[in-house]
Structure formats: C-alpha cells, structure tokens
Amino acid sequence: MKSDKVRALECVFNPGAVAVIGASDYDGFSQALLSTKIRDRVFLVNPKRREIHGRRCYASILDIEGDIDYVVIAVPALHVPEVLGECIQKGAEAVHIFTAGFSETGLEERRALEEEVREMARGKVRLIGPNCMGVCCPRSGLTFIPDASTEAGPVGVVSQSGTFAEQFLSVGKLRNVKFSKVVSYGNAIDLDCPDFLEYLAHDPDTEVVALYMEGTRNGNRLRAAMTEAAKLKPVLALKGGVTDHGRRAASSHTGSLAGAPEIWSSLFKQAGVIQVEDFDELLDAALALSCARLPSGKGTAIITNSGGFSVLETDLCIKAGLEVPPFGKETISELRKMVPLAGTSIANPLDAWPIYFNTPGTRGTLADAIRVLSHDENIHSIVLHFDEVGYLRRALGAAVEDYLGELIEVMVQGCRYARDEMGRTVMTCVALDAYSDDEEDRRYHFLAKKALETERFPVYPSLGASIKALSNLYRYASLRSGSHKPARRRPPADASLP
Amino acid sequence: MKSDKVRALECVFNPGAVAVIGASDYDGFSQALLSTKIRDRVFLVNPKRREIHGRRCYASILDIEGDIDYVVIAVPALHVPEVLGECIQKGAEAVHIFTAGFSETGLEERRALEEEVREMARGKVRLIGPNCMGVCCPRSGLTFIPDASTEAGPVGVVSQSGTFAEQFLSVGKLRNVKFSKVVSYGNAIDLDCPDFLEYLAHDPDTEVVALYMEGTRNGNRLRAAMTEAAKLKPVLALKGGVTDHGRRAASSHTGSLAGAPEIWSSLFKQAGVIQVEDFDELLDAALALSCARLPSGKGTAIITNSGGFSVLETDLCIKAGLEVPPFGKETISELRKMVPLAGTSIANPLDAWPIYFNTPGTRGTLADAIRVLSHDENIHSIVLHFDEVGYLRRALGAAVEDYLGELIEVMVQGCRYARDEMGRTVMTCVALDAYSDDEEDRRYHFLAKKALETERFPVYPSLGASIKALSNLYRYASLRSGSHKPARRRPPADASLP
Numbered sequence: 001m002k003s004d005k006v007r008a009l010e011c012v013f014n015p016g017a018v019a020v021i022g023a024s025d026y027d028g029f030s031q032a033l034l035s036t037k038i039r040d041r042v043f044l045v046n047p048k049r050r051e052i053h054g055r056r057c058y059a060s061i062l063d064i065e066g067d068i069d070y071v072v073i074a075v076p077a078l079h080v081p082e083v084l085g086e087c088i089q090k091g092a093e094a095v096h097i098f099t100a101g102f103s104e105t106g107l108e109e110r111r112a113l114e115e116e117v118r119e120m121a122r123g124k125v126r127l128i129g130p131n132c133m134g135v136c137c138p139r140s141g142l143t144f145i146p147d148a149s150t151e152a153g154p155v156g157v158v159s160q161s162g163t164f165a166e167q168f169l170s171v172g173k174l175r176n177v178k179f180s181k182v183v184s185y186g187n188a189i190d191l192d193c194p195d196f197l198e199y200l201a202h203d204p205d206t207e208v209v210a211l212y213m214e215g216t217r218n219g220n221r222l223r224a225a226m227t228e229a230a231k232l233k234p235v236l237a238l239k240g241g242v243t244d245h246g247r248r249a250a251s252s253h254t255g256s257l258a259g260a261p262e263i264w265s266s267l268f269k270q271a272g273v274i275q276v277e278d279f280d281e282l283l284d285a286a287l288a289l290s291c292a293r294l295p296s297g298k299g300t301a302i303i304t305n306s307g308g309f310s311v312l313e314t315d316l317c318i319k320a321g322l323e324v325p326p327f328g329k330e331t332i333s334e335l336r337k338m339v340p341l342a343g344t345s346i347a348n349p350l351d352a353w354p355i356y357f358n359t360p361g362t363r364g365t366l367a368d369a370i371r372v373l374s375h376d377e378n379i380h381s382i383v384l385h386f387d388e389v390g391y392l393r394r395a396l397g398a399a400v401e402d403y404l405g406e407l408i409e410v411m412v413q414g415c416r417y418a419r420d421e422m423g424r425t426v427m428t429c430v431a432l433d434a435y436s437d438d439e440e441d442r443r444y445h446f447l448a449k450k451a452l453e454t455e456r457f458p459v460y461p462s463l464g465a466s467i468k469a470l471s472n473l474y475r476y477a478s479l480r481s482g483s484h485k486p487a488r489r490r491p492p493a494d495a496s497l498p
Numbered sequence: 499m500k501s502d503k504v505r506a507l508e509c510v511f512n513p514g515a516v517a518v519i520g521a522s523d524y525d526g527f528s529q530a531l532l533s534t535k536i537r538d539r540v541f542l543v544n545p546k547r548r549e550i551h552g553r554r555c556y557a558s559i560l561d562i563e564g565d566i567d568y569v570v571i572a573v574p575a576l577h578v579p580e581v582l583g584e585c586i587q588k589g590a591e592a593v594h595i596f597t598a599g600f601s602e603t604g605l606e607e608r609r610a611l612e613e614e615v616r617e618m619a620r621g622k623v624r625l626i627g628p629n630c631m632g633v634c635c636p637r638s639g640l641t642f643i644p645d646a647s648t649e650a651g652p653v654g655v656v657s658q659s660g661t662f663a664e665q666f667l668s669v670g671k672l673r674n675v676k677f678s679k680v681v682s683y684g685n686a687i688d689l690d691c692p693d694f695l696e697y698l699a700h701d702p703d704t705e706v707v708a709l710y711m712e713g714t715r716n717g718n719r720l721r722a723a724m725t726e727a728a729k730l731k732p733v734l735a736l737k738g739g740v741t742d743h744g745r746r747a748a749s750s751h752t753g754s755l756a757g758a759p760e761i762w763s764s765l766f767k768q769a770g771v772i773q774v775e776d777f778d779e780l781l782d783a784a785l786a787l788s789c790a791r792l793p794s795g796k797g798t799a800i801i802t803n804s805g806g807f808s809v810l811e812t813d814l815c816i817k818a819g820l821e822v823p824p825f826g827k828e829t830i831s832e833l834r835k836m837v838p839l840a841g842t843s844i845a846n847p848l849d850a851w852p853i854y855f856n857t858p859g860t861r862g863t864l865a866d867a868i869r870v871l872s873h874d875e876n877i878h879s880i881v882l883h884f885d886e887v888g889y890l891r892r893a894l895g896a897a898v899e900d901y902l903g904e905l906i907e908v909m910v911q912g913c914r915y916a917r918d919e920m921g922r923t924v925m926t927c928v929a930l931d932a933y934s935d936d937e938e939d940r941r942y943h944f945l946a947k948k949a950l951e952t953e954r955f956p957v958y959p960s961l962g963a964s965i966k967a968l969s970n971l972y973r974y975a976s977l978r979s980g981s982h983k984p985a986r987r988r989p990p991a992d993a994s995l996p
Contacts, residue, residue: 026893104843146892161806170888174933214809240809243816248824249809249847278810278962308659311712311738311747312776318741326746345602349747390668394644395524432932434959435672437944439937446935461932464776 008126009191009199011093013181014140015070019061019092021045021083022074022099023052029072029098029134031146038141043068061090069093070142072134077101080130081116088124094191095121097130102187104131118189132186133162136169138179139205145169153178154207154290156200158193160185161240164212168283175460176453177287180205192217194225201229208289210282211237211273223271230272234289234476237273238282239264274475284458284465285472288427291456294477295425297380298323300470301373302349303366304385304463305356310349313383313463320471322381324348331376338364338372348379356388357395359403360410370414374422381425381470382418385463386411389444404444408451415457425473427466428452428459506624507689507697509591511679512638513568517559517590519543519581520572520597521550527570527596527632529644536639541566559588567591568640570632575599578628579614586622592689593619595628600685602629616687630684631660634667636677637703643667651676652705652788654698656691658683659738662710666781673958674951675785678703690715692723699727706787708780709735709771712748721769728770732787732974735771736780737762772973782956782963783970786925789954792975793923795878796821798968799871800847801864802883802961803854808847811881811961818969820879822846829874836862836870846877854886855893857901858908868912872920879923879968880916883961884909887942902942906949913955923971925964926950926957 015038023030023044033042034053044052047059058064061071061083071092073083077099087095102114114130121127128134136143138152148169155177159165165184172179180203183196193213200206209229216222229235241247242261268275276282300322304310314324327335327348335346338355345351350369358364373379388407393400418424430449436442452459460466513536521528521542531540532551542550545557556562559569559581569585571578575597585593600612612628619625626632634641636650646667653675657663663682670677678701681694691711698704707727714720727733739748740759766773774780798820802808812822825833825846833844836853843849848867856862871877886905891898916922928947934940950957958964 028892031892100842147888159806161804161809163804164806167804167807171931174931174935212806214806238810240806241813243813245816245822246809246813249812249822249843249845278814279807306659306661306665308657308662308710308712308738309665309777311659311744312736314747315739315741315744316776318743324743324747344598345747347747390645394526394529433669433672434930434932434934435947436932437672449933 005126005195006199008094009195011069012126012128012135013137013142015041015093015142017041017043017064017066017068018070018072018142019043019045019064019068020072020074021061021087023049023057025052027074028146029074029144032143032148033141035146036141036143036150061086061092064090067091071095072098074098077110077113077130081113081120084117084120084125088120092125094126094128096128096132096134098132098134099129100131100186102130104187114187114189121190127190128183129186130189131162133165133184136165136179136182144184147173149173149178151178152180152205154180154205155210155286156180156203156206156208157182157210157212157286158185158196158200159183159212160188160193160214161212162186164279167279168210171283175283175287177283177290180207188217192221194218194221197225197229197235201225201232207233208286209233209235210286211235212240212282213237214240219267223267226268226271226273230479235271235273236276236282236285236289236472237268238276238279239268272479274472274479276472280465281468281472284460284469287458288469288473289476292427292458292473293419293423293425294480295381295470295474296423296477298474299325299378299380300467301327301376301379301382302385302463303369303373303382304349304351305353305387305391306385307345307351309385309463310345310351313467314349316464316467317471320468322467322471322474325378327373328376328378331372334372335369338368353391356392356407360406365410365414366407367410367414367417370411370418374418374424379424381427381474382415383427383429383463383466383470384411384415385429385431386448387429387431389441393441393444400444404447408448411448412451412455415452416455419457425470426457427470428457429463429466430459430461431463432461503624503693504697506591507693509567510624510626510633511635511640513539513591513640515539515541515562515564515566516568516570516640517541517543517562517566518570518572519559519585521547521555523550525572526644527572527642530641530646531639533644534639534641534648536641559584559590562588565589569593570596572596575608575611575628579611579618582615582618582623586618590623592624592626594626594630594632596630596632597627598629598684600628602685612685612687619688625688626681627684628687629660631663631682633682634663634677634680642682645671647671647676649676650678650703652678652703653708653784654678654701654704654706655680655708655710655784656683656694656698657681657710658686658691658712659710660684662777665777666708669781673781673785675781675788678705686715692716692719695723695727695733699723699730705731706784707731707733708784709733710738710780711735712738717765721765724766724769724771728977733769733771734774734780734783734787734970735766736774736777737766770977772970772977774970778963779966779970782958782967785956786967786971787974790925790956790971791917791921791923792978793879793968793972794921794975796972797823797876797878798965799825799874799877799880800883800961801867801871801880802847802849803851803885803889804883805843805849807883807961808843808849811965812847814962814965815969818966820965820969820972823876825871826874826876829870832870833867836866851889854890854905858904863908863912864905865908865912865915868909868916872916872922877922879925879972880913881925881927881961881964881968882909882913883927883929884946885927885929887939891939891942898942902945906946909946910949910953913950914953917955923968924955925968926955927961927964928957928959929961930959
C-alpha cells in the first residue's frame, strides 16, 4: 500500500489541475505551464486581473470550479499564509511556494513567518519550498521554465538550488540529457531531499539520479534514502558549500547548515553515491549514465587529431583513475597497414589524421580504425575526438559538405560496431568553443553531434569533459561490480519515515 | 651587440622574403601566407606545378630571383635533406621544417635522418622543427593558419605541440587574446624552447609568455631562460606528460623525455613561472595577464544571479587561493537601500536579480551595485556574472533588444568605475554554453562580450573560468610583490648560450 507521502508525490508529479496564485504577464510559471500539454488544466489566480495570456484570471483559488491538486504560490512572502489558507480550504494536495524571503534572509521575523506556514500546512497539505522553483515532469507537462525539453527521459534531478535546477533543464536540453523529474526544493520546510530521493529510487521512469545539495536537516534520513536509492540505480551528488566561505554563502542561500566536507564525502561514500566536483561534471556524468554502456575495465583508447592534446588528455585519464594502455601488437600492425608514418602516432592515443581523410569505401577510414581498436583486449572504452571540420574545410573547399556527411556516417558506423558488436563503451567529443562565431562551422559540428545523439552516444563539447564522464561511468561500474563495500552502519528499517 | 641567434630570430619573426617548398593547392602554409600582408613576399616552390593559387610556382628555391630569408619545408621526410641543401645554397637565414616522420617515430633510420639534417644545417642555417607548425607573427604577417587574427597583441606563445599552437591562435581569436608571436617548435633539433623564450623575454611587443612543453634536452638552459624571462614579465607554463602514460604519449608525439612531474613543478617554482593544469587555464590566464589590472589582495566579490552557483563558485574561489570575504557594514547598508529582500542575498556573493532589471537612470542599477562593492576595503577584485539574457527575454518580450543595450552600457560603466577610479581588478563572465543553438540568444551575449572587450575587460564563457583566471592573476601579483623567493641556485652567466 502506498504511503500518504508517496500518494502526495504522485499527485505532485502528475497533477490533475494546477493553479498559479500570483500569476502575471511576466511570471515564468504561467508562461511555462501554458506552453506544455498540461495547459488546459492550468488556472491563473490574481485578484487584480481579469485575464492573463488570453486566459480567465480568478480572484481567488476558491473561485475556481472543480478540484485543484497542485498550486504554485508566487505572491510576496507576507501574503503567503493567507493564500495558503485558501489552498487548504480548496483541498489542494500539494503546494509549491516559489516565494523567497523566509528563513534564508537570516531575519527572526521571517523565520517565524516560515514556521507559521509550516504549522498551517501540517497534516493538511504537502509543501514544496519555500524559495525554490518547484517541479518539472516532462511526462505530465508540469514545468517551471518555458523552454524546457518536453521529451521525457531517464534522469531525475533533486536540487536545493532553483537556478541549478533551471540550468540542468536548459543546458541539459542542449546536451541531449532527458529528464524524468526535476525538483528544486529550496528551504524544504516539509517535503525534503530524502522524500524526493525515495520517490525517484522507486520511480520506473528514473534510471539515474543527480543531486545538488547545500545541507540537510536530518543526516540519518538522507543517508538512508541515498543508500536505498544507490542500491537500485546510479546516484550522483554535488555538494555546495565545501569551504568556509562557501558554507556562509550556502547559509544565506537556503539557510542550510552545511557541515564539514569530509563528513559529506564519507556520507556519500558509505551510501554508494558518486560525488562530483562541479555542475558540468554532474550533468556530463548523468548523460553518460543515461545512455552509455558501462565500461568493463579501465583501459581507454583515445582517437584524436592532436598530438599536444593527446598528451594532456592522457594525463587527465590517469588522474581520473583510468588507464591509456599501449595497444597490442596486432592492433598496431593493423593500424600501420592503414596509416602512413609521418605526422601520425600509431599508439594510444591514436593521432592519425589520414583516417579522417580516407573516403568511405577505401581502406583506412575512421570506421576501420575504430573497429581495429575495439578488437584490442586491453581496450574497454573508446573516446573519439571529432575536431576535423576546420582542416577539412581548408583541404576540400566546397566539397566539404558532401564529404562531411559521408565521414559522419562512417564515424557512427564505427562507433556502433565498437559498442554493439564488441561491447565497448564509446564516448564522443564534438569539439566546439562556447564563443565560436562561425555559423557554418557550428552547423557542421551540429550535424556530427546530432548523428551521434540519434544513435544514443553521449556527445561532449570537449575531450576533457568526455574523459571525466567516462571516469564517472567507470566509478559506477566499479561500485556495481562489488569493489564498493556497502556502509556497515545500516540505518534502522523505519529511518525513511519522517 | 646582438648575437647571431638573436639576429636569426629577428629574421624568423620579420622575414623579408619567404618560400614554401612543397606548396600545393591545399597546403595550409601557402593559404595562410597568401592571406596576410606578407603575401607579396611569398614564393611557392613545387617542381610538379607551374602555378598555385594564381601565383607562379618555382621548380626549386634556387630559381627564385632575389634573396629568401625564411623557408617553410613541407615535403616528405626523405626529401628534406635535398631541399635543405638548396636552402643553404640559396643563403636562407632560417628554415622551418614542417615535415614529420623523424625521431618521434621511434625508428632508428628516422633518427639518423634527423641527425643528418641537423648536421647539414650546423653553422649554415637555423632550423625550426622538424615536426611542427613553425612561426606566427601578426605584426609581420608570417603565419601558419589562414584564419589567425591579424591584429598584434601582447601574448607570446612557445609550444612544443603544433595543434596546441594552432588552438591558441584559433580559440584565442574567439576570446580576444592577441598575440605578439606564436611558435610551435616540435622536435627542436636546433632552435629550442629556451631560444624562443630568451627572445620573447626581451621582445618589447611581448608582455606575457605562455609555454607548452612536453620535455627538454637541457634542463639547465631551460631553467635559466625561464628565470630570466620571469624576472621581466609573467611566464605561464603547461607541462604535458605528467603521468606515466602521458609521458609515453609525449615520447611518441615529440620524442621528448618528459621527466618526473615533481621535478618540473619545482623547476617552474624556482624560476618564478606560474604552472597551470590545462589548455583553457593557460589561455584564460594569458588573457587576464594581457589586459586586467593585478589584484592588490585575495578579497573577491562575486556578482551573480544564481544562488546555487554562487555557493559552488565561492568554493572554487577558496580552493583556488582567493577569499570571498563578507562585505563591510556600510556596503551592506548601501546595498539594502537598493535591493529588496526576497529572493536576493545581500552578502558576498551578491545574488540580487533586481539590479539587472532596474533601468538606467533609476536607483539600484548594476552600475550602482558595482560602485558600492568597489568602495569596500575588503574587496580587491570583482567577478561579474552576466547571465540574464534568458530571464530578460521572458520578462520583457520584444522590448528586450533596447533594454539590453542600456543594461550593457550600465554594466560597462560600473566596471570602468571599479577599475579606473577604484583600482579594482574586474573579471567578467558572459555565460554561454558551447552547444547553445539559439542564435538570438547568442547574438545578445556577443553584444555584451564585445562591449566589455572593447573596454579591455577580460571576458570568459563560464564563471569558473573567470575565477580560475583571477587566481592566476593573483598568483602573479604575489610573485611580483616578493612573496616569491627567487631560485637560490643562479645559473652561470653564459648558461644561455648553446
């Protein structure tokens, strides 16, 4: 039998009707909710308006006919108790309080206001927030930014920070990361990180969990929830506030007591959670875990077109706990047959420009090179660096358009072979600089990116990012294969209850 | 009196006439050299062709009328001795051997070929390479990639890797890094890293030196050259091959003996050189050192619009050796007057969205906030995060175009005040993702970037990059202010001679 909390969360993620209290022409929630398939079940509330975005606007939630399951409150903090009272009267299941200006201000009267809100809701309605962006669920259409991807996918995100959750959605969309649920929980006066985590652990739509947190009110509950979730699926965590100044910043952001970094690291380790160091690493690892095959070992082959970068990226692999082993004799002899000596390095990393120039159908294409590497028993993963557009444009002139199409096809063929026939992990980098301003160049790169994404390969804008993501895949593979010792101190069975 | 070597290097960077031996329709050197102001002094050589790119093509360098100072050799390795002989006969001052396939292959016969080339040139002509891209000098027009910036600037680069040097030029162009000289020296059988470094140390056009190296043949000479240069200007260094596998990769890339990482780190430290960890950090630090004011202390203020990121970036500052101190009482009281309580954090980092929405002319603009911070005596540097385009577009609709123009102007005003009136270091981040595909959004970001660059502020695509670059500015400021102890073991006076 489902607990009340699970039922409430199911309603949170898949609400029947939704109301936005404090709707305006410019509030992001109205714009966002009216842009998805949930739009016909969205009701706007603002006593000062009759109509917003061409929709009827109600003076109070109590004026809406029919039930309202889920409410977004976006009115100034001092008005929150009043409208919350009306939500309770209306019988809403869950209320998301977007409004900030509570305990995180550090002011006593605002702390008291937060406490008042908590007490009002207790036993009557579940709360998300205050001071947060709330919930996005592409499957139901519930969302908090207008341009989030509407396509559902395997990544579940639980974030204490709202902009962090927004960034996950917006950058995730660019990187082909697709989400089951994204939650920003803010001050968490009722529903808290462990609640969402427990839900995602058992959510069949969620295959990977990514956490961002600055602190917790209940370390034991959090440990229990993380341990349980990490038994069922990969859980990644980023902890903000690991330095003294960072902790002070966290306190004025979400009012969190952040705790010593060593305690957190050991908590994550005990729970079998993979701790990462920054936003990009978290997003990149989530992408890898949501679509790449787990590597069966550390052995990594790098295919690149730059000697200097191949040296630096090899260093990076080693620092990240991977290996870049020499190729076997047979691999080298096969590669020698297809690649000339000068300006190439028939070694690992493979720095062999001609494989990008040999046309499909001839011997020594990119696909041939990938095939040869994937037969090497020391190689468990292949990291492919696609950064040839500039060279090819210079060398081929107008012919580059057709040629690139063929090269991309050959590249995808090779990657598919390595993954599907040989069971290798394949990571790809389609190198682009953030400030690149050559639209033609960007278009060619996007062709390669799209082709790889369509075949469900993880694509990264830098070789460093793809290597870091591979190392996190490998960390998870090692945890799964049992090199990870589970926490000795098991939480008591009822530790997951509040 | 200038040494022969210095005279040769002056000719290398500012050659009269240049020949490309092995020119073709598609070789990058011909394309590059014919695209700059040096074009009229460029001669193409290829016995199989009569004309390339509409220019006469000579069968041999000996057929060219008049002197040739500088030659690019781009013929297969086995032909190099023959054409080098002709260059010597022609009386060329310096020859750049692009061709690869020498000692870096690890093959004995290729090692012998390299030795033969070295012996041929000894005392007759100076060599750059083989296995490298050679020299780019925007001031003279000498270059090796067609789309390098033609605008000269303060950064000198000496790189063992060719693609690394190319990347410096191409990414540098996107990031507003301008170069005095960029050298890729490869196998360095004659002119080597210390030679170029000595030259750049005394080159009045070079204000910052960036090095990439994988190994050296002569540690004492390198130490002496680095020590000398670092006394005169900031020297940044990135060492490739700091792990076992990385060293193996370096060996097959440039035939370098890479040495233990601790030896290199201590060498850099002794010499007063700032060691960095990756390509982006090197480029970003070079940009900072080429245009930002040196910080007079660690105290850093961050202005952002994201609570979650402000926590993470504070952690990053601390890890990078900076501080994010609390603001003084007066600063907080001034800020409180202009920023409402809810959803903001009047603390350091300053997370105060209304300052991006208050129109110029009203109280509480971005410029006002920057001005207030720049008066705080604990604050030596300001890191400004510009990431508002998405919000502003949603909130303002079509009015965003005009508003953004005003906001950018106000932002630049504030930054100028902090730097020029208050002597603060100002770093800026105009946040863009590499895979961002919204052209309108990119255009708005480029407006902000351009406006800041025009006023010579360093601009970075991520807040993390701007913080890392600030930390390297601070490292250099500390070295200069004498917290750095110079190396005890001074090199002998003639150590700079080969």
